[in-house]
Amino acid sequence: MKNVLKIIIALFATLQIQAQQMTLSGIISDESGLPLPGVNVVIEGSTKGAQTNFDGEYEIMVYKGDTVVFSYVGYIKEKKIITNLSTLSFSMKLDKEAIDEVVITALGTKRKKDEVTTAYQTVKVSDNSALKRRRGSPNSRKHQKVSRVKTKELKKANYPSVVNSLSGKVSGLTISNSHNGVNAGTRIVLRGNRALSGTNQALIIVDGKISTTKVLNKIKPNEIQTINVLKGASGSALYGSQAHQGVIVIQTKTGNYKLPKEVEAAINKHKAHNINSMETSQEVYVEIIENDFERTKNSPLSTFSIDVDRASYSNIRRMINNGQSISPDAVKIEEMVNYFDYNYPQPKDAHPFSIHTELAVTPWNAQTKIVKIGLQGKTFENKALPASNLTFLIDVSGSMSAQNKLPLLKAAFKLLVNQLREQDKVSIVVYAGAAGVVLEPTSGAEKEKILNALDNLQSGGSTAGGAGIKLAYNLAEENYKSKGNNRVILATDGDFNVGASSDKSMKKLIEEKRKSGVFLSVLGFGYGNYQDSKLEILADQGNGNHAYIDTMQEAQKVFGKEFGGTLYTIAKDVKIQVEFNPRKVQAYRLIGYENRLLDDEDFIDDTKDAGELGSGHKVTALYEVIPVGVESAYLKDNPDLKYLKSALTRGYADELLTVKFRYKKPEGKQSIEMVHVQKDIMQDISEDLKFASAVALFGMQLRQSSYHNNTTIEDVKLLAESGRGADKFGYRAEFIRLISSISN
Structure with a gap:
C-alpha cells in the first residue's frame, strides 16, 4: 500500500512539473518597432536556446520561474523571468556604449x-x-x-x-x-x-x-x-x-x-x-559603355538577357553611406531598378510568369516616351518548394576577417538555416589556403548542428576560390536531388588569388560546372577589395543570381522576404526581344542592361545562355523612345543608302512595339516563346513607373550620363516621393532618405 502511495505521489509530482512547462513565443523588435532577426534567446544557466527568424519571431520551451536572456549585437541584453505568460514580445534598447562606434x-x-x-x-x-x-x-x-x-x-x-x-x-x-x-x-x-x-x-x-x-x-x-x-x-x-x-x-x-x-x-x-x-583601387568592376539611341529603321530589334541581380544598389548605398566616391562602372541601372518591388499581376496560365507593359511621358524629357516592361514570376510558398540540396561555399580567407564580412556572413546564413525543412539538406564547404568540407549533408531538422558549424568558422589564409568551387559542385552533384533544388551558395568578397583566379578562367570553370544541373547563387560581402566583376561572371555563367549584403537588414531581404526567389529557379535562359514599329518610333534606348545585351540572332539560339527567374521574382526593363516626327539633339544625321531602301509594312498602325519572351523550364533544353503587344496608347504615369524612373534617373546622374537632361538630385527626390506608394517594407522610403542625404 505504501509503495502504491509513493508511486501516486511521484506521478502527481511529475505531472505538476510538466504542467509548469510551457511554450514561450513572441516577437522581438528594435527601438523603431521593426522586427530583429537573429536575436539569441537562451534560458539562463543552460545551453537551451533559440533565435528569432527574419520576422523577429521566436519559440522556446520554458518552465515557470526560468530566466530567459535575449541578446543581440549593439543592444542591451534583456533578462526576463517567466511567470504564467506564454507570450512575451518587446522592443530591445540600443546599447549607448557601443552603438555609434x-x-x-x-x-x-x-x-x-x-x-x-x-x-x-x-x-x-x-x-x-x-x-x-x-x-x-x-x-x-x-x-x-x-x-x-x-x-x-x-x-x-x-x-x-x-x-x-x-x-x-x-x-x-x-x-x-x-x-x-x-x-x-x-x-x-x-x-x-x-x-x-x-x-x-x-x-x-x-x-x-x-x-x-x-x-x-x-x-x-x-x-x-x-x-x-x-x-x-x-x-x-x-x-x-x-x-x-x-x-x-x-x-x-x-x-x-x-x-x-x-x-x-x-x-x-x-x-x-x-x-x-x-x-x-582594390574594388574591380566591369567597364560599362552606356547604351545610345538606336534608329528604328536601321535596327528595329533590341535583344537582351533578363537580370534579377540587385547587388549594385546595395553596393552603391554602402558607398554613399560611407561617403565614398562612386565609380561609374559600379552603377548598373537595371540592378538598381530591380532592387525594388513593383505591383505586377501573378501569372494565370501555364507560363511561369506574367507580362506587363506601360507607356507614359518620360519624367525627365517631355519630348520622349518611357516604356516599362515587367515580368512577374509565379510565387510559391516555402512549404510548396521542392526539397533543397544546398551547399554553402564560404570564403574564410584572411580578407574575410572584417566585421562586415565573415561575422555578418554567419549571421545572414542563420536566417536561411532557420527556414529550412526536414527534407532540405545543407553541406558546408570552406576555402582559404585550401578547400575543405566542414559539414557533410545535414537535414534542415538539425538546425543546431548546422548553426554550430557556422559559428565555428574562422578566417585566415589565402583565397583558393577555384578549388572551393570545384569541391562544392562535386559535393552538390554527389547529393543531387532529382526534380529538387540543387544549388551552391557562394559567399565571398570575391578576392580570389590562388588557383583559377582570372575572370576568363573562372568563367570557363563555371560554364563547365553548370552542365551538372546545379545552380549557383553568389553573395558579396565587405568592401575595400570587393571583386564585383568576378562575382557577376560567376552568377551569370552559373545559372544563378548575385546579391550584395552590407547589413543584416539586407540579409533579411535576401534570405527572408525573397527566400524562394533566391533559392528556387522557375525559368532559365530567359531572353527578351523588343521589335519597335518604325511608323511610331523614330529611335529607342534601353536604359541599363549594357552587360546583358545579346545579338538579335541569339534570341532563337537555344545554346545561348541567358538570365534565370526565381519564385516570386520580378524583372523590370525601361526604354526611352523618341516618337516619329520629334526633333531631338540625341539623334545624328543618317547617311542615305544606295543599295538598300527600307519599306514599311502596311497595317499595325496602332502598335508601338511587340515584346517576345523565350525561356526554358529549369530542367528543359528547348525554349518556349511568349508574345505581348503594346499599343500606342498613352497612360497617366503610375506610381510604380514614377518610382522606377526616379531610380533610373538617379543611376544616370551617378554615371554622368549624356541623357539625364540636366536634371538634379532634387528632381529625383520629387519623382521618388510622388511614386512612393504603399511601400510595405519601407525600401522606397530608404531610397528617398539616401538621395536626401546627398541633396543636403
Whole structure:
C-alpha cells in the first residue's frame, strides 16, 4: 500500500512539473518597432536556446520561474523571468556604449609583412544594429605611422564635420559617439590604446593649440587646410606625455598657422596615404559603355538577357553611406531598378510568369516616351518548394576577417538555416589556403548542428576560390536531388588569388560546372577589395543570381522576404526581344542592361545562355523612345543608302512595339516563346513607373550620363516621393532618405 502511495505521489509530482512547462513565443523588435532577426534567446544557466527568424519571431520551451536572456549585437541584453505568460514580445534598447562606434581603416594600403598590424574595417552603423568592437594588436603600438588626409576629397564627400570626414580615411582610428544627454560627446582613440578605463583619447591640436572633440565637431571640412594623424612614439616625441595616445594635428585656412619644422619632418618621414586612390583601387568592376539611341529603321530589334541581380544598389548605398566616391562602372541601372518591388499581376496560365507593359511621358524629357516592361514570376510558398540540396561555399580567407564580412556572413546564413525543412539538406564547404568540407549533408531538422558549424568558422589564409568551387559542385552533384533544388551558395568578397583566379578562367570553370544541373547563387560581402566583376561572371555563367549584403537588414531581404526567389529557379535562359514599329518610333534606348545585351540572332539560339527567374521574382526593363516626327539633339544625321531602301509594312498602325519572351523550364533544353503587344496608347504615369524612373534617373546622374537632361538630385527626390506608394517594407522610403542625404 505504501509503495502504491509513493508511486501516486511521484506521478502527481511529475505531472505538476510538466504542467509548469510551457511554450514561450513572441516577437522581438528594435527601438523603431521593426522586427530583429537573429536575436539569441537562451534560458539562463543552460545551453537551451533559440533565435528569432527574419520576422523577429521566436519559440522556446520554458518552465515557470526560468530566466530567459535575449541578446543581440549593439543592444542591451534583456533578462526576463517567466511567470504564467506564454507570450512575451518587446522592443530591445540600443546599447549607448557601443552603438555609434566607427572603426576606421585606410582601405587597400599595401604593407610589407613586418609592418602589418591588425586590420580594421570601416563599420557602417545602421538604424537597427551595431557591430562588435574589434581590439587592436598589441604589436600595433610599436609602429609609428602618420596619415595625411586630403581635404579636397573631404569636400567632395559633403561631410557635415571633420570627425565624420575622418571616417574610413585613417587606419587604426576609432570614433565613439555618446548620446547620453548632458554627457553627449565624441571620443577618438587610436588603435592599440583601448584601455577599459583612464584617459585614452588621442590629443587634438588645432592651429597649434590643444583642443577638444567638441571644437572639432564644429569645424567644417572646407575650413581645413591639412589633417595629419601621428601614432605611437612619434606623438610623444613631439608633444610630450600628453600625446602618448596619439595626436590629430589640424591646420585651418583661417588660422595662419604653420607646422613646426620637427612636426613637418616627422610627417614627411612617413609615406602619406592617398585617400582617393585607397577608396576603390582594390574594388574591380566591369567597364560599362552606356547604351545610345538606336534608329528604328536601321535596327528595329533590341535583344537582351533578363537580370534579377540587385547587388549594385546595395553596393552603391554602402558607398554613399560611407561617403565614398562612386565609380561609374559600379552603377548598373537595371540592378538598381530591380532592387525594388513593383505591383505586377501573378501569372494565370501555364507560363511561369506574367507580362506587363506601360507607356507614359518620360519624367525627365517631355519630348520622349518611357516604356516599362515587367515580368512577374509565379510565387510559391516555402512549404510548396521542392526539397533543397544546398551547399554553402564560404570564403574564410584572411580578407574575410572584417566585421562586415565573415561575422555578418554567419549571421545572414542563420536566417536561411532557420527556414529550412526536414527534407532540405545543407553541406558546408570552406576555402582559404585550401578547400575543405566542414559539414557533410545535414537535414534542415538539425538546425543546431548546422548553426554550430557556422559559428565555428574562422578566417585566415589565402583565397583558393577555384578549388572551393570545384569541391562544392562535386559535393552538390554527389547529393543531387532529382526534380529538387540543387544549388551552391557562394559567399565571398570575391578576392580570389590562388588557383583559377582570372575572370576568363573562372568563367570557363563555371560554364563547365553548370552542365551538372546545379545552380549557383553568389553573395558579396565587405568592401575595400570587393571583386564585383568576378562575382557577376560567376552568377551569370552559373545559372544563378548575385546579391550584395552590407547589413543584416539586407540579409533579411535576401534570405527572408525573397527566400524562394533566391533559392528556387522557375525559368532559365530567359531572353527578351523588343521589335519597335518604325511608323511610331523614330529611335529607342534601353536604359541599363549594357552587360546583358545579346545579338538579335541569339534570341532563337537555344545554346545561348541567358538570365534565370526565381519564385516570386520580378524583372523590370525601361526604354526611352523618341516618337516619329520629334526633333531631338540625341539623334545624328543618317547617311542615305544606295543599295538598300527600307519599306514599311502596311497595317499595325496602332502598335508601338511587340515584346517576345523565350525561356526554358529549369530542367528543359528547348525554349518556349511568349508574345505581348503594346499599343500606342498613352497612360497617366503610375506610381510604380514614377518610382522606377526616379531610380533610373538617379543611376544616370551617378554615371554622368549624356541623357539625364540636366536634371538634379532634387528632381529625383520629387519623382521618388510622388511614386512612393504603399511601400510595405519601407525600401522606397530608404531610397528617398539616401538621395536626401546627398541633396543636403
